[in-house]
Amino acid sequence: MDASRRSPYRRALPPAVAALCCSLAFVAGCVGSGAPERRADASPRQATRAPQAALPAAVPRAAARDLEDDYRKVIRDVLPSVVQIQGREDLGSGVVYDGRGHIVTNAHVIGEEKTFRVTLANHQEPLTARLVHSYPEQDLAVVRLEDPPDGLRAARFGDSSRVEVGQIVLAMGSPLGLSSSVTQGIVSATGRTVTEGGGSGGTGATIGNMVQTSAAINPGNSGGALVGLDGRVIGIPTLAATDPGLGDGAAPGIGFAIPASMVRTVADQIIKDGRVTDSGRAALGITGRTVVDRDYRAAGVAVVDVVEEGAAERAGLRAGDVLTRVGATEITTITSLAEALAAARPGDRTRVTFTRDGEERTVDVTLGEQ
Known part of the structure; x- marks a missing residue:
């Protein structure tokens, strides 16, 4: 639960590893360039004179003001739905899910606790x-508020399938205990598969289809809101990348959020049934362990x-079979197996390569549900 203890998170793209973003306490683009393109029917002299016209200075200033107005509107609309969640020792963030007091957050923010103090933005x-x-x-x-106040404002959740690389996003939460904080960035990538570590409060989960963002994600942001300029939550910030080359320090501008579609799927089931009845997560149905070869390298x-x-x-x-490939993905460790399955759905049919008694074999498997 406490990311300030530097949990050893890994993600699918080496060498960065992912670190949880809940906190103990308050502490403390690329732009291309090039010469203007010359029209095929223009003389050299004409081409030289053509680019002299410039937009009035008022135009970019007006555009900047419009963008700022968009930011302010989103913040006014969404920030009241973002809360701070405090356990006995650690804290994180959450998002008001409905008017009945349900709040969605990260499991690693909750840990093993059952009761929490929740501070609303207002x-x-x-x-x-x-x-x-x-x-x-x-x-x-x-989690659910025992006595939801009047006027509790639920956030609106967006459509994950419409999230695009390059769109502007705002991350809202309580980084380092600074409640109601907002950072800005873009969607850097979609469809990432990230594996959390299992120590120091981590769940060890392998999560597929995550949204990567350049918006700053710091300890305490976990469970908060990643929001588009339409005011809809597109994800729940969960992990920030760290780089072993920086002494496991934060790798700036690389954070990950659980997509809104998965958040809604899980939260709706929990609210309705008290548990997750249909995870949508593929499973092979085994208990396994990583094995190494004669050179002590992970081999299946x-x-x-x-x-x-x-x-x-x-x-x-x-039992005794050693899995080495699932579909087109080479399997060397438990983590690589989890990452391969994270991209699949229950009912998918895939080919599994394994060794038995020193002989390589293959078999087609219809995946079950976790």
Whole structure:
């Protein structure tokens, strides 16, 4: 739960590793250039004189004011829906999900606790909230205010399929305990698969389809809101990249958010049923461990046990088999297996390569659900 303890997170793109973004306490573009293109029918002299016209200075200033106005409107609309969540020791952020007092946040913000103090952006006194359910497999959780105040404003969640690289986003939360803070950036990439570490409060989850952003994500931002200029939440900030080359310090401008579609899927089930009944996460149905070769390099995942009537057992896999490839992805560790499965859906059919008694074999597997 406490990212300030530098949990060893890894992500799919080396050498960066992902670090959790909840905090203990208050501490403390590329632009191309080139010569103007010359029209094919213009003489050299004409081409030289053509680019003299310039826009009036008032035009860019007006555009800047319009953009600032957009920022201010989004902040006014969304910030009241972003809260600070305080446990016994650590803190993080959350987003008001509905008018009944449900708040969605990260499972690693919640940890093992059941009761929390929640501070709304427009209230000075903290309110009591209790855990509804935590789902560490997707690093999401829902808590509920015991006595929701009048006028509680729920955030609007966007359509993850419409998120585009380059769109402007704002990250809202409580970095380093600074409540109601806002940072700005763009969507840097979509569809990232990121694996959290399992120590110092991490859930160890492998999460697919994450939104990568350049907006600053710092300890305490976890569970907050990543928002587009239309005022809709497109993701829940969860991880920030760290670089071993910087002594595991933060790698500026590389953060990750769980997409809004997954947030809604998980939160709706928790609120309705008290738990996640349909995860949408593919599973092979095994217990496994990483094995190494003679040079002590990770070389596959040994099947320790198979789930009865699970995907692996139905396909004929058994304890002692060593998995080396799933589909086109080479499997060397438990993490690489989790990342390969994170890109799949239950019911997908994939080919698994494995060794048994020193002989390489392949089998087609219909994936189950985690």
